[in-house]
Amino acid sequence: xxESILSVQGLEKHFPVTKGLFKSQVGAVKxxxxxxxxxxxxxxxxxxxxxxxxxTTTGRLITRLIEPTGGKITxxxxxxxxxxxGKLRPLRRDMQMIFQDPYSSLNPRHTVGAIVGAPxxxxxxxxxxxxxxAVQDILELVGLxxxxxxxYPHEFSGGQRQRIGIxxxxxxxxxxxxxxxxxxxxxxxxxxxxxxxxxxxxxxLDLTYVVIAHDxxxxxxxxxxxxxxxxxxxxxxxxxxxxxxxxMHPYTNAxxxxxxxxxxxxxxxRERIRLTGDVPSPLNPPPACRFHxxxxxxxxxxxxxxPPLAELAPGHAVACHFPExxxxxxxxxxxxx
Amino acid sequence: xxxPLDVSGDELKATPESVAEGAGAKAIQGRSLGQIAWMxxxxxxxxxxxxxxxxxxxxxxxxxxxxxSWFGHxxxxxxxxxxxxxxxxxxxxxxxxxxxxxxxxxxxxxxLFSRVVYGARISLLIAFLATLLSVFIGTVMGVIAGYFGGxxxxxxxxxxxxxxxxxxxxxxxxxxxxxxxxxxxxxxKGDSLRILLLIFVIGFFNWGYIARIIRxxxxxxxxxxxxxxxxxxxxxxxxxxxxxxxxxxxxxVLIYAxxxxxxNVLFEAALSFxxxxxxxxTATWGGMLAAATKxxxxxxxxxxxxxxxxxxxxAFNLFGDGLRDALDPKSGR
Ligand SMILES: Nc1ncnc2c1ncn2[C@@H]1O[C@H](COP(=O)(O)OP(=O)(O)OP(=O)(O)O)[C@@H](O)[C@H]1O
Ligand code: SF4
Ligand SMILES: [Mg+2]
Numbered sequence: 189x190x191e192s193i194l195s196v197q198g199l200e201k202h203f204p205v206t207k208g209l210f211k212s213q214v215g216a217v218k219x220x221x222x223x224x225x226x227x228x229x230x231x232x233x234x235x236x237x238x239x240x241x242x243x244t245t246t247g248r249l250i251t252r253l254i255e256p257t258g259g260k261i262t263x264x265x266x267x268x269x270x271x272x273x274g275k276l277r278p279l280r281r282d283m284q285m286i287f288q289d290p291y292s293s294l295n296p297r298h299t300v301g302a303i304v305g306a307p308x309x310x311x312x313x314x315x316x317x318x319x320x321x322a323v324q325d326i327l328e329l330v331g332l333x334x335x336x337x338x339x340y341p342h343e344f345s346g347g348q349r350q351r352i353g354i355x356x357x358x359x360x361x362x363x364x365x366x367x368x369x370x371x372x373x374x375x376x377x378x379x380x381x382x383x384x385x386x387x388x389x390x391x392x393l394d395l396t397y398v399v400i401a402h403d404x405x406x407x408x409x410x411x412x413x414x415x416x417x418x419x420x421x422x423x424x425x426x427x428x429x430x431x432x433x434x435x436m437h438p439y440t441n442a443x444x445x446x447x448x449x450x451x452x453x454x455x456x457x458r459e460r461i462r463l464t465g466d467v468p469s470p471l472n473p474p475p476a477c478r479f480h481x482x483x484x485x486x487x488x489x490x491x492x493x494x495p496p497l498a499e500l501a502p503g504h505a506v507a508c509h510f511p512e513x514x515x516x517x518x519x520x521x522x523x524x525x
Numbered sequence: 526x527x528x529p530l531d532v533s534g535d536e537l538k539a540t541p542e543s544v545a546e547g548a549g550a551k552a553i554q555g556r557s558l559g560q561i562a563w564m565x566x567x568x569x570x571x572x573x574x575x576x577x578x579x580x581x582x583x584x585x586x587x588x589x590x591x592x593x594s595w596f597g598h599x600x601x602x603x604x605x606x607x608x609x610x611x612x613x614x615x616x617x618x619x620x621x622x623x624x625x626x627x628x629x630x631x632x633x634x635x636x637l638f639s640r641v642v643y644g645a646r647i648s649l650l651i652a653f654l655a656t657l658l659s660v661f662i663g664t665v666m667g668v669i670a671g672y673f674g675g676x677x678x679x680x681x682x683x684x685x686x687x688x689x690x691x692x693x694x695x696x697x698x699x700x701x702x703x704x705x706x707x708x709x710x711x712x713x714k715g716d717s718l719r720i721l722l723l724i725f726v727i728g729f730f731n732w733g734y735i736a737r738i739i740r741x742x743x744x745x746x747x748x749x750x751x752x753x754x755x756x757x758x759x760x761x762x763x764x765x766x767x768x769x770x771x772x773x774x775x776x777x778v779l780i781y782a783x784x785x786x787x788x789n790v791l792f793e794a795a796l797s798f799x800x801x802x803x804x805x806x807t808a809t810w811g812g813m814l815a816a817a818t819k820x821x822x823x824x825x826x827x828x829x830x831x832x833x834x835x836x837x838x839x840a841f842n843l844f845g846d847g848l849r850d851a852l853d854p855k856s857g858r
Contacts, residue, residue, distance in 0.1 A: 251757045277759040293750035297772035310758045
């Protein structure tokens with residue numbers, strides 16, 4: 189359980205911003221700016237942050253759809269950071285990605301059978317009773333009618349399309365699945381079904397997940413650990429219980445307060461924190477603590493010194509000068525004065 | 526529409542139109558986008574009319590000798606008996622009769638019906654083959670530019686700009702003129718050489734439009750998540766190009782090919798009109814129009830080839846528009 193399947197260290201992706209005929213670089217979008225985390229075998233890591241904070245980019249870096257500009261990615265003991273695509277091919281069977289948009293992730297010109305069967309064809313894998321049988325088994329597994337084999341994606345609803353996408357990732361029996369906002373494009377009524385499906389599949393097939401979401405409620409149910417991202421950096425990471433009950437980073441607090449609480453008793457005594465201002469541009473992120481432009485606890489130090497991601501409680505790390513709910517080693521400096 | 530389509534049956538609310546349509550039949554066989562486009566096209570009366578006219582024109586072109594043997598006279602045969610020897614214009618003004626359905630030409634009395642029918646051959650042959658050539662070059666160039674990007678795209682895009690800005694008409698006139706000299710020198714006779722040359726000139730200088738459209742489409746397709754999905758499965762370049770991207774380009778290629786044909790019909794007519802196309806006595810619509818300008822007192826001479834061009838261009842445009850609406854309903858009205 190504790191053995192790590194994926195390890196990310198100081199991962200960076202700076203998209204160059206070019207200008208003019210000669211493409212001179214005038215800046216860089218720091219979409220992912222030095223993040224580190226481990227994913228242990230069999231667990232689900234939730235990766236949460238507002239739109240544009242670099243979640244998809246992180247997923248695409250890990251699956252090596254784009255080339256990292258810095259850092260290191262280790263998957264099952266292999267350093268895949270800059271591995272050649274040819275060498276990467278066999279490893280790809282073990283690591284798959286579910287895409288954010290079920291409408292653009294399925295080729296409209298291919299049948300469901302062709303889409304879900306593509307992994308076998310691309311990887312040149314022989315199946316015992318033919319690809320068709322294998323595909324139909326997988327369709328059944330994800331709750332689709334196997335007889336819909338010859339149908340086209342446009343004949344399905346969003347939720348069904350996402351199931352087709354999930355079926356495709358399962359074809360090669362991967363070990364790790366990166367699910368990029370698997371439900372945010374879906375109706376609320378269908379979201380739970382797809383999340384439950386992911387959970388069932390995890391138990392059945394021994395999967396490890398990195399589930400990306402833009403709010404904390406979606407991953408609460410499914411995650412063992414949660415990492416919170418803000419503008420290309422991880423600001424807090426911890427076990428689910430600790431992170432939800434005692435969030436340390438002000439940003440996590442703000443995100444949590446936006447999550448509706450079903451239990452009215454618990455709802456009392458918690459004030460709703462409203463984040464003011466827009467997310468700053470990753471092209472020109474604020475110096476030091478990137479959250480200081482929107483943080484209600486910000487002090488001078490936050491604008492000059494970057495808070496390191498430090499483990500304040502066992503398995504619970506936060507990058508903030510004035511964390512909340514911190515186990516009182518020393519009282520937080522904010523209240524000392 | 527509550528028929529349970531799906532065993533999991535949980536998302537019926539969001540069932541898209543096409544599934545709902547097929548619900549009664551309970552057909553599991555899926556309907557491809559092409560089949561759906563065909564169904565839409567079948568409901569479009571205007572486009573169907575266009576298609577009907579196009580088919581008719583093609584049949585006329587293919588069976589021109591047969592049609593002419595039934596309803597006309599050899600296209601290059603002089604029928605002096607139809608001409609008023611005093612005025613040199615057709616007897617009765619136009620010479621239209623059951624024998625000469627479209628009347629006859631002034632002076633030499635050639636059968637206009639036969640000439641219009643034979644003109645369809647040249648017109649359609651050149652337009653089709655020239656379109657094929659531009660579509661082929663344009664698609665290949667567009668896909669390469671859009672897919673590979675970078676400096677390849679840069680070079681091809683500049684090339685497109687050059688071709689789009691090229692004064693094709695002037696060039697065509699010059700080229701055909703030069704060739705005319707060679708023809709006499711080398712004593713190469715016949716229309717085939719001219720036809721090939723026209724196909725080349727019209728086709729080769731028109732690929733820019735299609736290339737530009739296909740490049741744009743390829744660029745946007747390349748960014749779609751299904752391409753990422755294929756890549757994350759380990760697919761290589763050719764697989765992505767041929768299996769993922771090309772099938773999505775068939776619709777735009779078809780649409781723009783259909784819309785390019787009438788442009789090329791007009792282009793060929795213009796070249797023949799200017800005298801740099803197919804040479805007389807071979808019948809072409811543009812050539813007949815040019816000849817007719819000298820005889821404005823006999824309007825039927827101009828009317829029939831003019832109508833032939835007009836109807837052909839209109840039919841292709843109507844069909845092309847209908848095809849676009851059917852294949853890509855978003856871009857429609
Ligand atoms: N190919 C690219 N070139 C330049 N900038 C990019 C590219 N891809 C992403 N970005 C930028 O990187 C930042 C992070 O993008 P990313 O798609 O990772 O965000 P996200 O967290 O997934 O957001 P969302 O919730 O909207 O999906 C954004 O500012 C985006 O504009
Ligand atoms: S470091 Fe300062 S600005 Fe940043 S989150 Fe903590 S208190 Fe807010
Ligand atoms: Mg995203």
